[in-house]
């Protein structure tokens with residue numbers, strides 16, 4: 257999303273807020289609620305439209321504001337709450353520590369959908385560009401190791417290739433088609449060699465993922481433990497993988513990294529090569545670095561948010577020691593952990609007033625802040 261446009265809209269919203277007046281105006285609030293209600297129901301409420309009418313000059317920007325504005329308190333918006341970055345590996349039979357069955361993966365999607373979670377891309381999460389409807393919670397899907405069962409193709413009786421409906425990509429696409437309000441967003445972290453198996457189909461698969469709006473991430477060229485690698489070796493691991501993807505997708509930028517084994521170089525000095533480096537004359541840059549991790553991570557607007565140290569949640573039920581996805585879903589519901597809840601607009605940043613001191617990442621600078629008193 258264009259930063260200048262953000263700023264411009266932010267400034268316009270500020271001017272409007274000032275011109276309307278910041279005092280409690282229940283009539284104004286009532287109008288806005290009527291308007292958003294009408295929007296939710298897809299109705300054209302002429303009366304509320306009339307009440308909306310301001311001066312001619314205001315009309316366009318006013319429409320832009322009301323189109324997005326939903327009173328954050330009515331949806332308990334909390335854009336300083338936490339986000340689950342889910343970590344999957346195999347999608348296969350039978351269920352195991354690092355294997356989720358197709359049936360269980362479908363159940364995960366259904367559960368997340370029913371509980372009001374909506375997928376956002378890892379890059380959008382890391383850059384604070386979360387665009388989902390008001391009252392919904394963002395979730396990020398990631399798959400490590402580029403296994404064939406993540407994206408398998410099968411030849412039908414006419415000799416045509418079709419996506420295996422039991423592979424991760426097949427399941428995600430099917431779920432999205434049946435739930436259009438559940439966007440197709442996921443990042444596949446691959447290694448060198450033959451990502452997703454089936455050598456003759458690698459180019460097709462990588463292109464397909466990107467065309468569908470999903471992403472390819474860096475999981476190192478040979479899945480090496482990073483603890484004791486040199487600067488050259490680290491840049492080989494990350495740069496060579498980056499260059500391999502460029503051969504298939506010359507215009508695509510791999511800019512996310514899932515650390516193999518969650519490992520980082522012991523030498524602090526070498527940490528910078530995870531973020532940026534160069535191999536064979538081509539530079540790379542990762543704007544998000546993922547740990548193996550155990551728990552939901554911070555809002556991108558939280559003062560302690562570090563996009564280069566994003567923790568993940570294991571999306572499984574076996575051997576998760578109380579820190580799997582379903583445990584965290586339970587903690588979100590009990591209030592032991594507080595999830596990120598969207599206010600419906602990526603231009604504004606809404607949160608209960610008492611959390612104001614947690615705000616602080618530079619990503620919040622371009623947003624219109626909307627602290628509010630939660631309703632009892």
Ligand SMILES: [Zn+2]
Nearest residue numbers: 400401516517
């Ligand atoms: Zn791995």
